[in-house]
Amino acid sequence: MSPPDPERAKLDGRGPDPDTRAAAREAASAARQLGRQLAILLAGSVRWAARSSGRAAAGGAERLGGLRRRLARPASSAPSPDSAPARSAAPPPRRPGRWRRAAFALVALVAVPLLALLGYVLAAFLTLPPLGSVTTDPGSRALTVEADDGRVFATRGVFRGQPLTAADLPPHLAQAIVAIEDRRFYSHWGVDLRGLARAAWRNALGGGVREGGSTITQQYVRLTSLSQEKTLRRKIQEAFLALRAESEMTKSDILLGYLNTAYFGAGAYGVDAAARRYFGKPAKQVSLPEAAMLAGLVRAPSQLAPTRNFGGAKERADVVLQAMVETGAITAKEADAARTKTVTLRTPPETPPGANYFLDLVAADAKRLADTGGDVTVRATLNLDLQSLAEGVIARRLDAEGQKKKASQAALVALSPQGAILAMVGGRDYEDSQFNRAVQAKRQAGSLFKLFVYLTAYSQGLSPDSMLVDRPVQIGDWEPQNSNNRFRGALPLRTAFALSVNTIAAQLGDELGIPAVIATARKLGITSDLPNVPSLALGSAEVTLLEMTRAYAGVLANRTPLETFSIHAIRGAQPQPLYLHPDPAQTGGLSADSRSMMLDSLQAVVDGGTGKAARVPGLAVGGKTGTTQDYRDAWFIGMTPDLVVGIWVGNDDNSSMNRVGGGDLPAAMFRDFVQRASAQLAKGRKRPSAARAEPAPAVQAGAQPTVQPGIQPPAPVPVEASAEARGVPEVIDTGTLSFRGRVVRLAGVEGEGGALARQLARYLRRREVVCATVSDGMRCRIEGDDLAALILAAGGARASESAPPDLLAAEEQARAERVGLWGRDR
Incomplete structure (x- = not known):
């Protein structure tokens, strides 16, 4: 390595030589003297302008008087002999020439703007804020959120990290920042006139702002002492404060202050927060390629954050390494070696959009459970596999x-x-609406509420075989009706519950007493307002989806009430967890008989009642449908031995749907979800202990994974030895190919035309495709990969209703990544 340029001060943090600091103090003193001189000059200019205007006014008055006298004298009168000596003794004053008037106008034209500018500079100087007057909120903190298996999948809030000291600052990190942001940092006095001239020249040639002339010192004082407004006054104050900072602080202190306050993207303020955010390590442990990447972010942190734009961050890091070579900080060989090293991120590229509903809940729970300062890591309960599946089903x-x-x-x-x-x-699209319909929306429960009516009946001695008559009923002024406006006569309670007969539920509510039904609902965790009216038996009260699902889960778990939770553990900077979810207390519960009878009735709903659409072959399922008046709300809450799933369908404006009941869309969504969720849970993948807080696995930056959380690799597709179609096909649409006139339709794919079809045609150009008939239709392969799965994963088509699980998974991947058909700009 070549010896450092004497013009640069040492990069080891010891600061400038005494001559430079003395010069900086002289510059600050000169700035104060400039302020006093400006005030004197301004006062003198005002007095000069006043005297000049007074003389001009007097001269004008004299000339006006002479003109009046000449006009008053008769034109025919001749001058008297006596007046000649007087005129000779006192000649009239001469009029100023044109050059004097032009000079006066020119002086005024230059002096007035100059005086205004000097006054503006003086005002900016006199209103300088003190150094370090801008402070950050000490209570702000960031959340790093892990799924239940330890994978980091989201972050929230502002990362602050730990303030660096001179001992913590790696030399290559300081060298990288100086090389790319301010090469003359150790030789200028806070304002680099040479750098300003260079930036102005390059911006003029480029036709716009392409380079800034601010020094690290100016950036530091702007971050710690000024607002971020882009005005001339702020720039003037920035320059004055930079001179002051250089006279009062060492170069090392200025550089550390800048690194501790600069924004590095992805919510990270300060280089230590950025190192922990991106690389999972403190700043003092970053390597040379990591330091170069961090140094490259401060110019455009939002655009270059590696979690969003890893390629751009890597290209910028290469520029930083070249700048370090040019300044002599490293050799070209060291730069080449750094470029070949792999940079590994400890965070995912982007938070899954649909998980933000859950993240809102986690953020509120984390504040309630551990409201302490500093950044924290939360081990959440979310199963990324099931979350991705749920979003795709909806x-x-x-x-x-x-x-x-x-x-x-x-x-x-x-x-x-x-x-x-x-x-x-919590809804169809978080970016369109952040309102969480699973937690915040209160809707009438409809027949879903009959759970509490029948559970009360079973606890008071009735059984699923007890008989009641389906008949016209009048309770006061209220006359409940069945959905089909018919009456079935005598029915056992099991059948009445399964078929959701309103008249029998109303009779039970009247006989048992609505207060008893309310008590059962409260016991199972319903906290919403429950009016003591007869119609409550049919679900006239407004409740949330989460509390109703919680009540049904309480029956399955035999816990009253069952406490739902979103967080397993919260960790801070110390090894000891800030919070651990306690094991549930074994208190409360239903009687064994009433619980058994209720589970039997719930299963009857799915086996032969209103919830038949929720049946899953080979799986024991119970549940209940709910439909409100005029089809405004449709519910289904179902359970398996491993899951309790609640689903609501409706419109935000409370308008009616087209005869959608709980046994329609909600039951079908439940079946779609549970059928594949049960298979996921049956795999029994070992998940790390939340109490031990095992670290999440690293994510290779820059890689484009083909398997997203919750997406399983497509199952191998057997292709018969005697393929039915082979060759380079023509593309009719993204689900239909033509092999020399023979049309092949891809099983499980609903093709799209237009631009998507043209993209597929370009992809298949001069590439052989092999197609064969298999159990689920015609499947094709290209270079060993299933073509249908590739098309769906790229968002080139929709999966059909009958598509096998591997194709549905591929479509869910495209939805999660918002590519092709699912892009927001389409």
């Missing part, structure tokens, strides 16, 4: 049937029998 069903059935929104909550929230979908 989106696919609403896309396919929502418009026809006038249903625009849906929500889903999946709970474990212990109350952990495994998945949550």
Whole structure:
């Protein structure tokens, strides 16, 4: 390495030589003297302008008087002999020439703007704020959120990290910042006139602002002492404060202050926060390529944050390494070696959009459970596999049937029998609406509320075989009606519950007493207002999806009430966790008989009642449908031995749907979700202990994974030895190919034309495709990969309703990544 330029001060943090600091103090003193001289000059200029205007006014008055006298004298009169000597003795004053008037105008033209500018500079100087007057909120903190298996999938808030000291600052990090931001940092006095001239020249040649002339010192004082407004006054104050900072602080202190306050993207303020945010390590441990990447972010942190734009961050890091070579900080060989090293991120590229409903809940719970300062890591209950599956089920069903059935929104909550929230979908699109319909929306429950009526009946001695008569009923002025406006006569309670007979539920509520039904609902965790009116038996009260799903889960788990939770553990900077979710207390519960009878009735709903659409072959399922008046709300809450899932479908404006009941879209969504969720849970993948807080695995930066959380690799597709079609096909649409006139339709794919078809044609150009008939239709392969899965994963088509699980998973991947059909700009 070549010896450092004497013009640069040492990069080891010891600061400038005494001559430079003395010069900086002289510059600050000169700035104060300049302020006093400006005040004197301004006062003198005002007095000069006043005297000049007074003389001009007097001369004008004299000339006006002479003109009046000449006009008053008769034109025919001749001058008298006596007046000649007088005129000779006192000649009239001469008029100023044109050059004097032009000079006066020119002086005024220059002096007035100059005086205004000098006054503006003086005002900016006199209103300088003290150094370090801008402070950050000490209570702000960031959340790093891990899924239940330890994978980091989201961050929230502002990362502050730990302030660096001179001992913590790696030399290559300081060298990288100086090389790319301010090469003359150790030789200028806070304002680099040479750098300003260079930036102005390059901006003029480039036709716009391409380079800034601010020094590190100016950036530091702007971050710590000034607002971020882009005005001339702020720039003037920035320059004055930079001179002051250089006279009062060492170069090392200025550089450390800048590194501790600069923004590095992704919510990270300060280089230590950025190092922990991106690389999972403190700033003092970063390597040379990591330091170069961090130094490159401060110019455009939002655009270059590696979590969003890893390629751009890597290119900028290469520029930083070259700048370090040019300044002599490293050699070209060291730069080449740094470029070849792999930079590994400890965070995912982007937070899954649909998980933000759950993240809102986690952020509120974390504040309630551990409201302390500093950044924290939260081990949440979310199962990323089930979350991705839930989002895909909701989106696919609403896309396919929502418009026809006038249903625009849906929500889903999946709970474990212990109350952990495994998945949550609060609406169709978080970016369009952050309102969480699973937690915040209160809607009439309809027949879903009959759970509490029948559970009360079973606890008071009735059984599923007890008989009641389905008949016209009048309770006061209220006459409940069945949905089909018919009466079935005598029915056992099991059948009445399964078929959701309103008249029998109304009779039970009247005989048992509405207060007893309310008490049962409260016991199971319903906290919403429950009016003591007869119609409550049919669900006239407004409740949330989460509390109703919680009540049904309480029956399955035999815990009253069952406490739902979203967080396993919270960790701070210390090894000891700030919070651990306690084991549930074994208190409360239903009687064994009433619980058994209630579970039997719930299963009857799915086996042969209103919830038949929720049946899953080979799986024991129980549940209950709910439909409100005029089809404004449709509910289904179902349970398996491993899951309790609640689903609501409706419209935000409370408008009616096209005859959508709980046994329609909600039950179908439940079946779609549970059928595949049960298979996911059956795999029994080992998950790290939340109490031990095992670290999440690193994510290779820059890689484009083909498997997203919750997406399983497509199952191998067997292709018969005698393929039915082979060759380079023509593309009719993204689901239909033509092999020399023979049309092949890809099984499970609903093709798209237009631009997507043209993209597929370019992809298949001169590439052989092999197609064969298999059990589920015609499947094709290209270079060993299933073509249908590739198309769906790229967002080139929609999966059909009958598509096998591997193709549905590929479509969910495209939805999660918002590519192709699912892009927001389409």
